[in-house]
Structures are given as structure tokens and as C-alpha cells.
Amino acid sequence: MHRTMRRLLIAVAHGDDETLGAGGTIAKLADDGVRISLCVLTDDDGSRSENGLGATPRSSAIEAAAKILGIERVRIHSYGDNRLDTVGQLELNRVFEREVREFEPDTVFTTSVSDLSLDHQIVSRAARVAGRPGRGSVREVRCFEVRSATDCGEASGMPAFRPNCWQPLDASHLERKLEALRAYGSEVESWPSSRSERGVRALAEYRGSQVCREYAEAFELLRSVL
Template identity: 30%
Template sequence: MNVLVISVHPDDETLGCGGTILKHKNSNDDIFWLILTQASENLGYSKEFLSNRANQITEISNEYKFNKIFNLGFPTTKLHAIEFSEIITKISSVIQEVKPEVIYMVNRSDIHTDHQVAAKAIMSCTKSFRNQFIKRILMYECISETEIAPPLPENTFVAHVYSDISDYIDRKIEIMKKYESELQDTPLPRSIENIRALARFRGATVSVQYAEAFMLIREVF
């Protein structure tokens, strides 16, 4: 089975579905990583940060053993300023190459504007009449992005699908630690303690030790 994991920013994949990626790999599925944005000096990032980020992406890819990485290189925090058709064209080209049966994507109502634009573009790229090979589309939650959205009904993340990651939670956290610059101290949301707590809460909802939760967008079976 071909699986496409879409990150708007590197670390989205680990926060949202890191344990599930490990499960897929353990099942010998082919997993592809699509990163939409990239930091640059023009956006105020230091050379040291950029070097560290490049190393992190390599390390993370090795941890998950992705079959291939696609990096579209759109400027981070600036997706709203990019011609929407260009985003759609580039995402579509990856989908046509990979032909995934399963897609994991960011939540459409995350507080980060990049995530909102990306989610809309991804949905435009996954129309069933053009991509009949896609059998399942799942939105994952990113702690510090999903739960911070305004508490309005249209922004609610409603979990429909749960992935038991009890056997993978420790490794997920070790992988997340490689994103040193993205981690926060407790009680801030993106702390190791809170990442584990969210997985524990999601697990308790379905009576397992740890889980990741997803919103089901489409499933064909």
C-alpha cells in the first residue's frame, strides 16, 4: 500500500501521525513524505537554523524510512501569498507520481494560516473523479495548532478514527526530540509531556494506552 504523509512544515508529520507512520512501516507499506514549505534566510532564519533543519529532515526520514521525500519549497508562513493554482499544481504532481491509497494531511481549521491554505489545496488535489486510487483521506491534529483555533463549531476537530500507537509512543517522542527548536517547556502545548498526554487522552477514549486521532474526510471500500 502506498501512503502519502503531507507536512506543511517539518514536524507536523511527527506531531500528527508519527506513531501511525511507524505502524505503516512495520506493515511494510510504502510511505512517502511531502513537505510543502521551507525556511530561508530571506524570511529571517539563521544559517545555523537552516543547517540544523536540513539535518533534522534527513534524520527524521531515516527514522521513518520513507521511500521518498518531496519538498516543494514554498516559503514558510507565506503560503497565503502564493498563487493558489501553483500550490495545487505542485501537490497534484506528487499525488500523481505516488498514487497513494491513503493520505494523511493537516487539519483544515488549524490556527496557522499555512495549514488552512494547505488543507484547502490538498482537498482540491484529491477529487475522487481524478484520483480513484485514493481510498482514504485522514486529517491529523497538531498540538499547538489544532486546539488553539477559535472555539467555534466550524473549527472543531471531531475524531472519527483512532490509531493505537501504544507500541510506538516512546519512539514517536524520541523522533520528536530531534526537532529541538520546535519543542517547548511544560506547561506550553508543544512539550514532550503534553504530546504524551494527548496520546494518552486519545487512547483512553478508545480503551488503549496511547492513540492518535484523525478526522475522516473520505473512505472508499
Template identity: 75%
Template sequence: MNRLLVVVAHGDDETLGAGATIARLADLGVTVSLCVLTNDDGSRSASGAGVTNRLSAIESAAKVLGIERLQVNQFGDNRLDTVGHLELNRVVEREVREFEPDTVFTTSLADLSLDHQLVARAARVAGRPGRGSVREIRSFEIRSATDFGETSGISPAFRPNCWQPVDEIYLDRKLEALRSYGKEVEAWPNPRSERGVRALAEYRGSQVATEFAEAFELVRAVL
């Protein structure tokens, strides 16, 4: 892996889903680019009151994780279903064309969040064979989206087949980046709490006999 493109719906998805792995890869010399489709927190209020721009938080988290390139688009939070799928595809295809990644990380089709599902589809379209440089696509899990999808009956559920062991130093980087998002970090026992994020890393690590890990579904890999 030399060039990694991370495609997400919301700022904080990249950190919750693969923050420790991103930090580790960046330290190993992988060039990481982040493409975020939305730039507000409109779902925090049904009336839209108090909606805030999240660019500064995204930039802060990206710096902690070692992300070198950042593209934040202006679609609305929890409103990607009002955007034509062709338009979403074109945004991600442009990122693939300009950045020329060999690997793409994105959200899971199994998530309860429709935004996450739509972005996952757009990333797969943009990374399809014969249309660019992408040789590997992985989807990651996001606490309170992927796990809630499974408990809500979404099928097929997230089933990891690829694990990245991470040292505690990278788990700490992930939690530091997550703090950039302020109110998005909940109190325990919410799954989006720092303790909840650590608990998931411990659980995924225990599946492969290591202390901490992040889990992925390997969608496609060309060897």
C-alpha cells in the first residue's frame, strides 16, 4: 500500500472506523487522503437549529492521524439520499482520478446510517476494476452505526475478514483525534464513548490473539 483514499459521509467516520490503522499507515510512509461528503451536524437537531460547520474539527483530527490531503464537500448531514447517486459517484470518482490511490477505505453497506450506505456504494463504484488505480477496497465498522445496523436486522451484517493489529500508541492517537469532534464523543456506556471505542479495539484484538485491532471487510484485493 502506497496511497490510501478514505471516503466517508461525515467527519469522525474516518476516526471511529479506522483511526488507529490510518495513523499507523501514515507513520509507515503511506500517503493518506480523506474525502468527506458532508460538512455539518444537521442531524443533531430536527429543526436544524444549532447546525455547525465541522471543517475545523475534521482538519484537527486529520492532523493527529497524519492525513496529508483533505477534501471536504458541502452536502448535508443525513441528506445524502436527496442527492442523485450519479452526483455522489462523480465526487468520489474525481478523488480517485486526481489522487490515484491504490487502496480505498470506506464505510459499510451494513450500517444503519443511510448516508454510510450511500457513500459505501459510491466508493465501490469509483474503485471498480478497469476505471482507475484502485487495487484494494476495505469497509470498516463505526460504533452506533454498524453495530446498530446488525441489531436492527440489516442483512447481511458486517462480517470482518481482515484485522489490523495496532499498538496502544495508535489507539491513543485514535482517541486524541476523536476528541477533536467534541460533542460527538459520548459518555459511557454509549458505544461512541472513549471507553466504548477502546472496548471494541480490545474485542477485535482478542479475535486474532493481539491486544488491540481494527477490523475490516476486504471487499476486493488484486494481488
């Protein structure tokens, strides 16, 4: 049996996590008529500068990328970049629980606890709490990989990212992902960085090759109720 997805909530710590991790899938689902909401906990790049001084707001880039991908609803909070560990887990759980109540998603996408980024781990736990059985409309929860975070986790002693779900992509959806990534400006790095356009394309080709498709994105499917 196949469960039809109708409403998707994407829960992330930083603007660009959603694009790097699932941008192609988001574009495809939007084209298929899925209603999509994005909830981002931070709105700055404070970790890029000493003591967070001179941090640059990223709300305009988040909104621009969301429009390219077809995300219709965006909620941006103002917690500090790489400072989510200074916020109580209960408070962050409640942010996503409120999103689940208001948007009523049947599916949640989020980052992986395998990531080197502590922000990503914290968000993943909060999203799982919000999407737990019996507390709302969520029937499926998936985690995606974010280059330079997920791929560095295992080498640093984190559990490995173990995909068990692949979304094949058309070339047009991959190009939308790359276009959305460009909206983040300096977050796009030069090759051979895994966060470069070439690196993103290489990962899509690799994940596609795992399922005999040209391009794909991979997920850890945590729960799916048919």
C-alpha cells in the first residue's frame, strides 16, 4: 500500500538545511500538490563571527529559497545559530508541537541525530517529540542528510546515517534545489567542498545510483503509518 502525502512540515535549525537535505524532494512534492510548511529555529549566521557579533539575518534568503522550492508557509524564529544547546529542550519541543497543532501535517522531515552539528541533533529530537504517535496528525517522520554535518558525524564518533528510503529526482527538481541553494549566497562554497553545487550534484548522483536512478535524495524513514 502507498500512503498519499498531503501536508508536510519541515523542521530545521538553520536556513539552508532544508535545501541541502531535501530541496529536490521538496520541489517534487510541491509540484505534486503537497502543501508544505517550513519552520526554522534560527535567523542568523552568528557562528561565523567572533562572539556572534556582526551576525547577518537570513530571513530574506530563507523566504527566497522557499519560494523557489514551492514552500507555501514559512515560520522563522530568532534563536541563536549554534546556541540551541542554551535553550531548554522542552521549549524547542513546544515550538514544533505548536507547528503540528496549527498546520496539521501528516509528514515531518527533519535533520538527523547522526549529524556533527549539535543544533541539528537538538532539532531532530524536538521534531520527533512533536511528531510522536497519539499527539497529532503526523503519520510519517523522515530524517535527511546535510552535507558537512551528516557526512562528518560518523568520523567524529556519531552513529552513521543509514538511509532506508530514497526519493528519485528529475533533472528539473535537482536544478530547483541548486537554484534555491544559490539564494543563500555565501553558504554555497567552492568545489571540492561538499556544500558546493558540484558536491550537491555528486551526492544526488551517488544516491541515485544506489537505486538505479539518475538522481535521488536519501532519508532515514523513522516511522510510517499506512
